[in-house]
Amino acid sequence: MAGEFPLIQKESIRKKLTKVKKLIVxxxxxGIGSEIARLASANDYKVGLIDTDEEKLTSLSKQINNSVPLLADVTSEESIKTALNNFSEIPDALVNCAGIVRYGSLLEQNPEDFTKVFEVNLLGCFIVSCAVVKLMVKNNSGTIxxxxxxSGGKHPAIGTGAYAATKAGIVMLSEQMSLEWGKDGIRVNxxxxxxxxxxxxxxxxxxxxERKKRESMVPIxxxxxxxxxxxxxxxxxxxxSSYIHGENILVDGGVMNTVLSNISRN
Ligand SMILES: NC(=O)c1ccc[n+]([C@@H]2O[C@H](COP(=O)([O-])OP(=O)(O)OC[C@H]3O[C@@H](n4cnc5c(N)ncnc54)[C@H](O)[C@@H]3O)[C@@H](O)[C@H]2O)c1
Structure with missing residues:
Protein backbone atom coordinates (compact mmCIF):
# COMPACT_ATOMS: atom_id res chain seq x y z
CA MET A 1 0.00 0.00 0.00
CA ALA A 2 1.30 3.49 -0.88
CA GLY A 3 2.99 5.26 2.02
CA GLU A 4 3.42 2.04 4.02
CA PHE A 5 6.92 0.98 5.12
CA PRO A 6 8.07 -2.40 3.92
CA LEU A 7 7.51 -4.96 6.72
CA ILE A 8 11.17 -5.39 7.59
CA GLN A 9 11.67 -1.64 7.93
CA LYS A 10 8.58 -1.30 10.08
CA GLU A 11 9.89 -4.01 12.39
CA SER A 12 13.25 -2.27 12.82
CA ILE A 13 11.52 1.06 13.53
CA ARG A 14 9.20 -0.62 16.04
CA LYS A 15 12.22 -2.06 17.86
CA LYS A 16 13.89 1.35 18.01
CA LEU A 17 10.74 2.99 19.38
CA THR A 18 10.09 0.24 21.94
CA LYS A 19 12.02 0.95 25.12
CA VAL A 20 14.06 -2.14 25.88
CA LYS A 21 12.94 -3.35 29.30
CA LYS A 22 15.36 -4.96 31.68
CA LEU A 23 14.51 -8.16 33.51
CA ILE A 24 16.33 -10.13 36.18
CA VAL A 25 15.45 -13.84 36.44
CA GLY A 31 13.35 -25.63 33.45
CA ILE A 32 10.94 -22.77 34.17
CA GLY A 33 13.45 -19.92 34.61
CA SER A 34 15.12 -20.55 31.25
CA GLU A 35 11.77 -20.50 29.45
CA ILE A 36 10.82 -17.20 31.12
CA ALA A 37 14.19 -15.77 30.05
CA ARG A 38 13.70 -17.00 26.47
CA LEU A 39 10.18 -15.59 26.15
CA ALA A 40 11.24 -12.28 27.72
CA SER A 41 14.12 -11.94 25.26
CA ALA A 42 11.75 -12.67 22.36
CA ASN A 43 9.59 -9.83 23.72
CA ASP A 44 12.41 -7.29 23.61
CA TYR A 45 13.67 -7.57 27.18
CA LYS A 46 17.34 -7.45 28.07
CA VAL A 47 17.64 -10.33 30.54
CA GLY A 48 20.02 -10.75 33.48
CA LEU A 49 20.33 -14.48 34.18
CA ILE A 50 21.07 -15.28 37.83
CA ASP A 51 21.99 -18.83 38.79
CA THR A 52 24.62 -20.82 40.69
CA ASP A 53 25.25 -23.23 37.80
CA GLU A 54 28.12 -21.64 35.87
CA GLU A 55 28.27 -24.14 33.03
CA LYS A 56 24.56 -23.91 32.25
CA LEU A 57 24.66 -20.11 32.58
CA THR A 58 27.39 -19.79 29.98
CA SER A 59 25.57 -22.06 27.58
CA LEU A 60 22.15 -20.42 28.13
CA SER A 61 23.43 -16.88 27.67
CA LYS A 62 24.81 -17.91 24.27
CA GLN A 63 21.33 -19.12 23.26
CA ILE A 64 19.39 -16.06 24.46
CA ASN A 65 19.67 -12.72 22.67
CA ASN A 66 20.51 -9.71 24.76
CA SER A 67 21.13 -11.71 27.93
CA VAL A 68 23.82 -11.37 30.59
CA PRO A 69 25.01 -14.35 32.65
CA LEU A 70 25.24 -13.37 36.33
CA LEU A 71 26.74 -16.13 38.44
CA ALA A 72 25.29 -15.50 41.90
CA ASP A 73 23.72 -17.17 44.89
CA VAL A 74 20.32 -15.80 45.96
CA THR A 75 21.09 -16.60 49.60
CA SER A 76 24.01 -14.15 49.67
CA GLU A 77 23.27 -10.44 49.71
CA GLU A 78 26.87 -9.70 48.72
CA SER A 79 26.73 -12.03 45.73
CA ILE A 80 23.42 -10.50 44.53
CA LYS A 81 24.69 -6.93 44.87
CA THR A 82 27.74 -7.80 42.76
CA ALA A 83 25.51 -9.45 40.13
CA LEU A 84 23.27 -6.38 39.93
CA ASN A 85 26.34 -4.12 39.60
CA ASN A 86 27.54 -6.28 36.73
CA PHE A 87 24.14 -6.05 35.04
CA SER A 88 24.68 -2.25 35.19
CA GLU A 89 21.04 -1.40 34.45
CA ILE A 90 18.11 -0.51 36.65
CA PRO A 91 15.80 -3.52 36.30
CA ASP A 92 12.19 -2.88 35.25
CA ALA A 93 11.21 -6.39 36.20
CA LEU A 94 12.22 -9.32 38.39
CA VAL A 95 11.18 -12.97 38.46
CA ASN A 96 12.21 -14.90 41.57
CA CYS A 97 12.30 -18.44 40.23
CA ALA A 98 15.25 -20.05 42.09
CA GLY A 99 14.03 -22.93 44.18
CA ILE A 100 15.04 -26.31 45.57
CA VAL A 101 13.38 -29.25 47.27
CA ARG A 102 14.85 -31.78 49.71
CA TYR A 103 12.70 -34.90 49.73
CA GLY A 104 11.98 -36.90 52.86
CA SER A 105 9.38 -37.01 55.61
CA LEU A 106 9.49 -34.32 58.26
CA LEU A 107 10.95 -36.77 60.75
CA GLU A 108 13.73 -37.67 58.31
CA GLN A 109 14.62 -34.04 57.64
CA ASN A 110 17.48 -32.59 59.59
CA PRO A 111 17.64 -28.90 60.48
CA GLU A 112 20.33 -28.37 57.82
CA ASP A 113 18.04 -29.61 55.01
CA PHE A 114 15.16 -27.55 56.33
CA THR A 115 17.33 -24.44 56.63
CA LYS A 116 18.80 -24.86 53.14
CA VAL A 117 15.37 -25.07 51.48
CA PHE A 118 14.14 -22.13 53.54
CA GLU A 119 17.22 -20.08 52.58
CA VAL A 120 17.03 -20.64 48.83
CA ASN A 121 13.23 -20.51 48.43
CA LEU A 122 12.17 -17.81 50.87
CA LEU A 123 15.16 -15.88 52.19
CA GLY A 124 16.57 -15.75 48.63
CA CYS A 125 13.36 -14.20 47.34
CA PHE A 126 13.57 -11.58 50.10
CA ILE A 127 17.28 -10.80 49.48
CA VAL A 128 16.98 -10.45 45.69
CA SER A 129 13.71 -8.51 45.82
CA CYS A 130 15.03 -5.97 48.32
CA ALA A 131 18.26 -5.47 46.35
CA VAL A 132 16.32 -4.98 43.09
CA VAL A 133 13.63 -2.76 44.63
CA LYS A 134 16.30 -0.39 45.99
CA LEU A 135 17.18 0.19 42.30
CA MET A 136 13.60 0.20 40.97
CA VAL A 137 12.54 3.02 43.32
CA LYS A 138 14.89 5.32 41.39
CA ASN A 139 12.49 4.96 38.43
CA ASN A 140 9.42 4.80 40.66
CA SER A 141 8.31 1.70 38.74
CA GLY A 142 8.83 -2.02 38.50
CA THR A 143 7.12 -5.39 38.45
CA ILE A 144 7.96 -8.52 40.42
CA SER A 151 2.09 -26.85 47.44
CA GLY A 152 2.10 -23.36 48.92
CA GLY A 153 -1.70 -23.16 48.98
CA LYS A 154 -3.77 -25.80 50.73
CA HIS A 155 -1.95 -28.79 49.24
CA PRO A 156 1.30 -29.75 50.97
CA ALA A 157 2.72 -32.98 49.57
CA ILE A 158 3.85 -35.79 51.84
CA GLY A 159 7.61 -36.26 51.87
CA THR A 160 8.65 -32.81 50.64
CA GLY A 161 10.15 -31.50 53.86
CA ALA A 162 10.21 -27.70 54.15
CA TYR A 163 9.18 -27.10 50.52
CA ALA A 164 5.44 -26.42 51.00
CA ALA A 165 6.03 -24.19 54.02
CA THR A 166 8.51 -22.06 52.06
CA LYS A 167 6.10 -21.80 49.11
CA ALA A 168 3.26 -20.71 51.43
CA GLY A 169 5.73 -18.13 52.73
CA ILE A 170 6.30 -16.87 49.17
CA VAL A 171 2.58 -16.15 48.76
CA MET A 172 2.40 -14.18 52.01
CA LEU A 173 5.71 -12.41 51.35
CA SER A 174 4.39 -11.36 47.92
CA GLU A 175 1.29 -9.90 49.55
CA GLN A 176 3.40 -7.99 52.05
CA MET A 177 5.68 -6.70 49.28
CA SER A 178 2.60 -5.49 47.38
CA LEU A 179 1.48 -3.52 50.44
CA GLU A 180 4.87 -1.99 51.15
CA TRP A 181 6.05 -1.29 47.61
CA GLY A 182 2.86 -0.38 45.72
CA LYS A 183 3.27 3.27 46.64
CA ASP A 184 6.68 3.21 44.88
CA GLY A 185 5.04 2.11 41.63
CA ILE A 186 6.18 -1.49 42.10
CA ARG A 187 3.64 -4.23 41.39
CA VAL A 188 4.17 -7.65 42.98
CA ASN A 189 2.38 -10.91 42.27
CA GLU A 210 3.34 -41.84 37.77
CA ARG A 211 3.06 -39.62 34.72
CA LYS A 212 -0.29 -41.13 33.68
CA LYS A 213 -1.57 -40.92 37.26
CA ARG A 214 -0.76 -37.22 37.50
CA GLU A 215 -2.06 -36.44 33.99
CA SER A 216 -5.37 -38.07 34.89
CA MET A 217 -5.68 -35.80 37.92
CA VAL A 218 -5.54 -32.60 35.86
CA PRO A 219 -9.01 -31.44 34.72
CA ILE A 220 -7.60 -29.86 31.56
CA SER A 241 -1.83 -6.65 34.08
CA SER A 242 -1.42 -3.12 35.41
CA TYR A 243 -4.22 -3.46 38.00
CA ILE A 244 -3.28 -6.93 39.29
CA HIS A 245 -1.30 -6.48 42.49
CA GLY A 246 -0.73 -8.76 45.48
CA GLU A 247 -2.33 -11.75 43.74
CA ASN A 248 -1.32 -15.38 43.57
CA ILE A 249 -2.23 -16.82 40.16
CA LEU A 250 -2.69 -20.58 39.99
CA VAL A 251 -1.38 -22.02 36.73
CA ASP A 252 -2.31 -25.63 37.28
CA GLY A 253 -4.85 -26.79 34.67
CA GLY A 254 -7.46 -26.81 37.45
CA VAL A 255 -5.82 -29.48 39.59
CA MET A 256 -6.31 -27.52 42.83
CA ASN A 257 -10.08 -27.83 42.47
CA THR A 258 -10.19 -31.60 42.33
CA VAL A 259 -10.40 -32.54 46.02
CA LEU A 260 -14.11 -33.37 45.85
CA SER A 261 -14.19 -34.51 42.22
CA ASN A 262 -14.38 -38.25 42.95
CA ILE A 263 -17.12 -38.12 45.55
CA SER A 264 -20.28 -39.89 44.48
CA ARG A 265 -23.56 -37.96 44.81
CA ASN A 266 -25.87 -41.00 44.50
N1 LIG B 1 8.66 -27.89 37.97
C1 LIG B 1 7.54 -27.88 38.68
O1 LIG B 1 6.68 -28.76 38.56
C2 LIG B 1 7.24 -26.75 39.63
C3 LIG B 1 5.96 -26.71 40.20
C4 LIG B 1 5.66 -25.69 41.10
C5 LIG B 1 6.63 -24.73 41.39
N2 LIG B 1 7.88 -24.81 40.84
C6 LIG B 1 8.83 -23.76 41.20
O2 LIG B 1 9.34 -23.19 40.03
C7 LIG B 1 10.69 -22.73 40.24
C8 LIG B 1 11.60 -23.31 39.16
O3 LIG B 1 11.53 -24.72 39.23
P1 LIG B 1 12.11 -25.68 38.09
O4 LIG B 1 11.20 -26.82 37.98
O5 LIG B 1 12.46 -24.88 36.90
O6 LIG B 1 13.40 -26.24 38.84
P2 LIG B 1 14.93 -26.30 38.39
O7 LIG B 1 15.59 -27.15 39.41
O8 LIG B 1 15.03 -26.70 36.96
O9 LIG B 1 15.39 -24.78 38.53
C9 LIG B 1 15.79 -24.19 39.73
C10 LIG B 1 17.01 -23.33 39.45
O10 LIG B 1 17.38 -22.62 40.64
C11 LIG B 1 18.79 -22.59 40.68
N3 LIG B 1 19.25 -22.36 42.06
C12 LIG B 1 19.21 -23.23 43.09
N4 LIG B 1 19.76 -22.66 44.18
C13 LIG B 1 20.13 -21.41 43.83
C14 LIG B 1 20.73 -20.34 44.52
N5 LIG B 1 21.10 -20.46 45.82
N6 LIG B 1 20.98 -19.18 43.86
C15 LIG B 1 20.64 -19.06 42.55
N7 LIG B 1 20.06 -20.04 41.84
C16 LIG B 1 19.81 -21.21 42.47
C17 LIG B 1 19.23 -23.96 40.16
O11 LIG B 1 20.58 -23.97 39.74
C18 LIG B 1 18.24 -24.15 39.03
O12 LIG B 1 18.75 -23.66 37.80
C19 LIG B 1 11.06 -23.19 41.65
O13 LIG B 1 10.91 -22.12 42.55
C20 LIG B 1 10.05 -24.28 41.94
O14 LIG B 1 9.81 -24.41 43.32
C21 LIG B 1 8.21 -25.79 39.96
Whole structure:
Protein backbone atom coordinates (compact mmCIF):
# COMPACT_ATOMS: atom_id res chain seq x y z
CA MET A 1 0.00 0.00 0.00
CA ALA A 2 1.30 3.49 -0.88
CA GLY A 3 2.99 5.26 2.02
CA GLU A 4 3.42 2.04 4.02
CA PHE A 5 6.92 0.98 5.12
CA PRO A 6 8.07 -2.40 3.92
CA LEU A 7 7.51 -4.96 6.72
CA ILE A 8 11.17 -5.39 7.59
CA GLN A 9 11.67 -1.64 7.93
CA LYS A 10 8.58 -1.30 10.08
CA GLU A 11 9.89 -4.01 12.39
CA SER A 12 13.25 -2.27 12.82
CA ILE A 13 11.52 1.06 13.53
CA ARG A 14 9.20 -0.62 16.04
CA LYS A 15 12.22 -2.06 17.86
CA LYS A 16 13.89 1.35 18.01
CA LEU A 17 10.74 2.99 19.38
CA THR A 18 10.09 0.24 21.94
CA LYS A 19 12.02 0.95 25.12
CA VAL A 20 14.06 -2.14 25.88
CA LYS A 21 12.94 -3.35 29.30
CA LYS A 22 15.36 -4.96 31.68
CA LEU A 23 14.51 -8.16 33.51
CA ILE A 24 16.33 -10.13 36.18
CA VAL A 25 15.45 -13.84 36.44
CA UNK A 26 16.77 -16.00 39.28
CA UNK A 27 17.01 -19.77 38.85
CA UNK A 28 17.51 -18.75 35.24
CA UNK A 29 19.07 -21.97 33.98
CA UNK A 30 16.26 -24.14 35.39
CA GLY A 31 13.35 -25.63 33.45
CA ILE A 32 10.94 -22.77 34.17
CA GLY A 33 13.45 -19.92 34.61
CA SER A 34 15.12 -20.55 31.25
CA GLU A 35 11.77 -20.50 29.45
CA ILE A 36 10.82 -17.20 31.12
CA ALA A 37 14.19 -15.77 30.05
CA ARG A 38 13.70 -17.00 26.47
CA LEU A 39 10.18 -15.59 26.15
CA ALA A 40 11.24 -12.28 27.72
CA SER A 41 14.12 -11.94 25.26
CA ALA A 42 11.75 -12.67 22.36
CA ASN A 43 9.59 -9.83 23.72
CA ASP A 44 12.41 -7.29 23.61
CA TYR A 45 13.67 -7.57 27.18
CA LYS A 46 17.34 -7.45 28.07
CA VAL A 47 17.64 -10.33 30.54
CA GLY A 48 20.02 -10.75 33.48
CA LEU A 49 20.33 -14.48 34.18
CA ILE A 50 21.07 -15.28 37.83
CA ASP A 51 21.99 -18.83 38.79
CA THR A 52 24.62 -20.82 40.69
CA ASP A 53 25.25 -23.23 37.80
CA GLU A 54 28.12 -21.64 35.87
CA GLU A 55 28.27 -24.14 33.03
CA LYS A 56 24.56 -23.91 32.25
CA LEU A 57 24.66 -20.11 32.58
CA THR A 58 27.39 -19.79 29.98
CA SER A 59 25.57 -22.06 27.58
CA LEU A 60 22.15 -20.42 28.13
CA SER A 61 23.43 -16.88 27.67
CA LYS A 62 24.81 -17.91 24.27
CA GLN A 63 21.33 -19.12 23.26
CA ILE A 64 19.39 -16.06 24.46
CA ASN A 65 19.67 -12.72 22.67
CA ASN A 66 20.51 -9.71 24.76
CA SER A 67 21.13 -11.71 27.93
CA VAL A 68 23.82 -11.37 30.59
CA PRO A 69 25.01 -14.35 32.65
CA LEU A 70 25.24 -13.37 36.33
CA LEU A 71 26.74 -16.13 38.44
CA ALA A 72 25.29 -15.50 41.90
CA ASP A 73 23.72 -17.17 44.89
CA VAL A 74 20.32 -15.80 45.96
CA THR A 75 21.09 -16.60 49.60
CA SER A 76 24.01 -14.15 49.67
CA GLU A 77 23.27 -10.44 49.71
CA GLU A 78 26.87 -9.70 48.72
CA SER A 79 26.73 -12.03 45.73
CA ILE A 80 23.42 -10.50 44.53
CA LYS A 81 24.69 -6.93 44.87
CA THR A 82 27.74 -7.80 42.76
CA ALA A 83 25.51 -9.45 40.13
CA LEU A 84 23.27 -6.38 39.93
CA ASN A 85 26.34 -4.12 39.60
CA ASN A 86 27.54 -6.28 36.73
CA PHE A 87 24.14 -6.05 35.04
CA SER A 88 24.68 -2.25 35.19
CA GLU A 89 21.04 -1.40 34.45
CA ILE A 90 18.11 -0.51 36.65
CA PRO A 91 15.80 -3.52 36.30
CA ASP A 92 12.19 -2.88 35.25
CA ALA A 93 11.21 -6.39 36.20
CA LEU A 94 12.22 -9.32 38.39
CA VAL A 95 11.18 -12.97 38.46
CA ASN A 96 12.21 -14.90 41.57
CA CYS A 97 12.30 -18.44 40.23
CA ALA A 98 15.25 -20.05 42.09
CA GLY A 99 14.03 -22.93 44.18
CA ILE A 100 15.04 -26.31 45.57
CA VAL A 101 13.38 -29.25 47.27
CA ARG A 102 14.85 -31.78 49.71
CA TYR A 103 12.70 -34.90 49.73
CA GLY A 104 11.98 -36.90 52.86
CA SER A 105 9.38 -37.01 55.61
CA LEU A 106 9.49 -34.32 58.26
CA LEU A 107 10.95 -36.77 60.75
CA GLU A 108 13.73 -37.67 58.31
CA GLN A 109 14.62 -34.04 57.64
CA ASN A 110 17.48 -32.59 59.59
CA PRO A 111 17.64 -28.90 60.48
CA GLU A 112 20.33 -28.37 57.82
CA ASP A 113 18.04 -29.61 55.01
CA PHE A 114 15.16 -27.55 56.33
CA THR A 115 17.33 -24.44 56.63
CA LYS A 116 18.80 -24.86 53.14
CA VAL A 117 15.37 -25.07 51.48
CA PHE A 118 14.14 -22.13 53.54
CA GLU A 119 17.22 -20.08 52.58
CA VAL A 120 17.03 -20.64 48.83
CA ASN A 121 13.23 -20.51 48.43
CA LEU A 122 12.17 -17.81 50.87
CA LEU A 123 15.16 -15.88 52.19
CA GLY A 124 16.57 -15.75 48.63
CA CYS A 125 13.36 -14.20 47.34
CA PHE A 126 13.57 -11.58 50.10
CA ILE A 127 17.28 -10.80 49.48
CA VAL A 128 16.98 -10.45 45.69
CA SER A 129 13.71 -8.51 45.82
CA CYS A 130 15.03 -5.97 48.32
CA ALA A 131 18.26 -5.47 46.35
CA VAL A 132 16.32 -4.98 43.09
CA VAL A 133 13.63 -2.76 44.63
CA LYS A 134 16.30 -0.39 45.99
CA LEU A 135 17.18 0.19 42.30
CA MET A 136 13.60 0.20 40.97
CA VAL A 137 12.54 3.02 43.32
CA LYS A 138 14.89 5.32 41.39
CA ASN A 139 12.49 4.96 38.43
CA ASN A 140 9.42 4.80 40.66
CA SER A 141 8.31 1.70 38.74
CA GLY A 142 8.83 -2.02 38.50
CA THR A 143 7.12 -5.39 38.45
CA ILE A 144 7.96 -8.52 40.42
CA UNK A 145 6.75 -12.08 40.01
CA UNK A 146 7.56 -14.62 42.73
CA UNK A 147 7.26 -18.29 41.86
CA UNK A 148 5.40 -20.25 44.53
CA UNK A 149 3.68 -23.61 43.94
CA UNK A 150 0.33 -25.32 44.41
CA SER A 151 2.09 -26.85 47.44
CA GLY A 152 2.10 -23.36 48.92
CA GLY A 153 -1.70 -23.16 48.98
CA LYS A 154 -3.77 -25.80 50.73
CA HIS A 155 -1.95 -28.79 49.24
CA PRO A 156 1.30 -29.75 50.97
CA ALA A 157 2.72 -32.98 49.57
CA ILE A 158 3.85 -35.79 51.84
CA GLY A 159 7.61 -36.26 51.87
CA THR A 160 8.65 -32.81 50.64
CA GLY A 161 10.15 -31.50 53.86
CA ALA A 162 10.21 -27.70 54.15
CA TYR A 163 9.18 -27.10 50.52
CA ALA A 164 5.44 -26.42 51.00
CA ALA A 165 6.03 -24.19 54.02
CA THR A 166 8.51 -22.06 52.06
CA LYS A 167 6.10 -21.80 49.11
CA ALA A 168 3.26 -20.71 51.43
CA GLY A 169 5.73 -18.13 52.73
CA ILE A 170 6.30 -16.87 49.17
CA VAL A 171 2.58 -16.15 48.76
CA MET A 172 2.40 -14.18 52.01
CA LEU A 173 5.71 -12.41 51.35
CA SER A 174 4.39 -11.36 47.92
CA GLU A 175 1.29 -9.90 49.55
CA GLN A 176 3.40 -7.99 52.05
CA MET A 177 5.68 -6.70 49.28
CA SER A 178 2.60 -5.49 47.38
CA LEU A 179 1.48 -3.52 50.44
CA GLU A 180 4.87 -1.99 51.15
CA TRP A 181 6.05 -1.29 47.61
CA GLY A 182 2.86 -0.38 45.72
CA LYS A 183 3.27 3.27 46.64
CA ASP A 184 6.68 3.21 44.88
CA GLY A 185 5.04 2.11 41.63
CA ILE A 186 6.18 -1.49 42.10
CA ARG A 187 3.64 -4.23 41.39
CA VAL A 188 4.17 -7.65 42.98
CA ASN A 189 2.38 -10.91 42.27
CA UNK A 190 2.99 -14.64 42.73
CA UNK A 191 2.46 -17.58 40.39
CA UNK A 192 1.66 -21.05 41.66
CA UNK A 193 2.51 -23.69 39.05
CA UNK A 194 0.88 -27.11 39.24
CA UNK A 195 2.24 -30.33 37.70
CA UNK A 196 4.86 -28.93 35.32
CA UNK A 197 6.85 -31.40 33.25
CA UNK A 198 10.23 -29.76 33.56
CA UNK A 199 13.06 -28.90 35.93
CA UNK A 200 12.79 -30.27 39.44
CA UNK A 201 9.64 -32.28 38.58
CA UNK A 202 10.90 -33.84 35.36
CA UNK A 203 12.26 -36.97 37.11
CA UNK A 204 8.74 -37.87 38.38
CA UNK A 205 7.42 -38.01 34.82
CA UNK A 206 10.06 -40.44 33.60
CA UNK A 207 8.04 -43.07 35.43
CA UNK A 208 5.23 -43.79 32.96
CA UNK A 209 2.76 -44.90 35.61
CA GLU A 210 3.34 -41.84 37.77
CA ARG A 211 3.06 -39.62 34.72
CA LYS A 212 -0.29 -41.13 33.68
CA LYS A 213 -1.57 -40.92 37.26
CA ARG A 214 -0.76 -37.22 37.50
CA GLU A 215 -2.06 -36.44 33.99
CA SER A 216 -5.37 -38.07 34.89
CA MET A 217 -5.68 -35.80 37.92
CA VAL A 218 -5.54 -32.60 35.86
CA PRO A 219 -9.01 -31.44 34.72
CA ILE A 220 -7.60 -29.86 31.56
CA UNK A 221 -6.17 -33.26 30.62
CA UNK A 222 -2.44 -32.67 30.40
CA UNK A 223 0.66 -31.83 32.40
CA UNK A 224 1.88 -28.23 32.36
CA UNK A 225 4.82 -27.01 30.28
CA UNK A 226 7.43 -24.42 31.22
CA UNK A 227 5.93 -22.26 28.49
CA UNK A 228 2.55 -22.23 30.30
CA UNK A 229 4.23 -20.59 33.29
CA UNK A 230 6.43 -18.27 31.21
CA UNK A 231 3.43 -16.79 29.37
CA UNK A 232 1.68 -15.93 32.63
CA UNK A 233 4.89 -14.50 34.10
CA UNK A 234 5.31 -12.23 31.05
CA UNK A 235 1.67 -11.14 31.34
CA UNK A 236 2.17 -10.25 35.00
CA UNK A 237 5.29 -8.26 34.13
CA UNK A 238 3.50 -6.36 31.38
CA UNK A 239 1.21 -3.34 31.33
CA UNK A 240 -1.65 -5.67 30.40
CA SER A 241 -1.83 -6.65 34.08
CA SER A 242 -1.42 -3.12 35.41
CA TYR A 243 -4.22 -3.46 38.00
CA ILE A 244 -3.28 -6.93 39.29
CA HIS A 245 -1.30 -6.48 42.49
CA GLY A 246 -0.73 -8.76 45.48
CA GLU A 247 -2.33 -11.75 43.74
CA ASN A 248 -1.32 -15.38 43.57
CA ILE A 249 -2.23 -16.82 40.16
CA LEU A 250 -2.69 -20.58 39.99
CA VAL A 251 -1.38 -22.02 36.73
CA ASP A 252 -2.31 -25.63 37.28
CA GLY A 253 -4.85 -26.79 34.67
CA GLY A 254 -7.46 -26.81 37.45
CA VAL A 255 -5.82 -29.48 39.59
CA MET A 256 -6.31 -27.52 42.83
CA ASN A 257 -10.08 -27.83 42.47
CA THR A 258 -10.19 -31.60 42.33
CA VAL A 259 -10.40 -32.54 46.02
CA LEU A 260 -14.11 -33.37 45.85
CA SER A 261 -14.19 -34.51 42.22
CA ASN A 262 -14.38 -38.25 42.95
CA ILE A 263 -17.12 -38.12 45.55
CA SER A 264 -20.28 -39.89 44.48
CA ARG A 265 -23.56 -37.96 44.81
CA ASN A 266 -25.87 -41.00 44.50
N1 LIG B 1 8.66 -27.89 37.97
C1 LIG B 1 7.54 -27.88 38.68
O1 LIG B 1 6.68 -28.76 38.56
C2 LIG B 1 7.24 -26.75 39.63
C3 LIG B 1 5.96 -26.71 40.20
C4 LIG B 1 5.66 -25.69 41.10
C5 LIG B 1 6.63 -24.73 41.39
N2 LIG B 1 7.88 -24.81 40.84
C6 LIG B 1 8.83 -23.76 41.20
O2 LIG B 1 9.34 -23.19 40.03
C7 LIG B 1 10.69 -22.73 40.24
C8 LIG B 1 11.60 -23.31 39.16
O3 LIG B 1 11.53 -24.72 39.23
P1 LIG B 1 12.11 -25.68 38.09
O4 LIG B 1 11.20 -26.82 37.98
O5 LIG B 1 12.46 -24.88 36.90
O6 LIG B 1 13.40 -26.24 38.84
P2 LIG B 1 14.93 -26.30 38.39
O7 LIG B 1 15.59 -27.15 39.41
O8 LIG B 1 15.03 -26.70 36.96
O9 LIG B 1 15.39 -24.78 38.53
C9 LIG B 1 15.79 -24.19 39.73
C10 LIG B 1 17.01 -23.33 39.45
O10 LIG B 1 17.38 -22.62 40.64
C11 LIG B 1 18.79 -22.59 40.68
N3 LIG B 1 19.25 -22.36 42.06
C12 LIG B 1 19.21 -23.23 43.09
N4 LIG B 1 19.76 -22.66 44.18
C13 LIG B 1 20.13 -21.41 43.83
C14 LIG B 1 20.73 -20.34 44.52
N5 LIG B 1 21.10 -20.46 45.82
N6 LIG B 1 20.98 -19.18 43.86
C15 LIG B 1 20.64 -19.06 42.55
N7 LIG B 1 20.06 -20.04 41.84
C16 LIG B 1 19.81 -21.21 42.47
C17 LIG B 1 19.23 -23.96 40.16
O11 LIG B 1 20.58 -23.97 39.74
C18 LIG B 1 18.24 -24.15 39.03
O12 LIG B 1 18.75 -23.66 37.80
C19 LIG B 1 11.06 -23.19 41.65
O13 LIG B 1 10.91 -22.12 42.55
C20 LIG B 1 10.05 -24.28 41.94
O14 LIG B 1 9.81 -24.41 43.32
C21 LIG B 1 8.21 -25.79 39.96
Missing amino acids: TGATG VNVSSI AISPGFINTGMSAPHYKDNQ GRLGKAEDIAKVALFLLSED
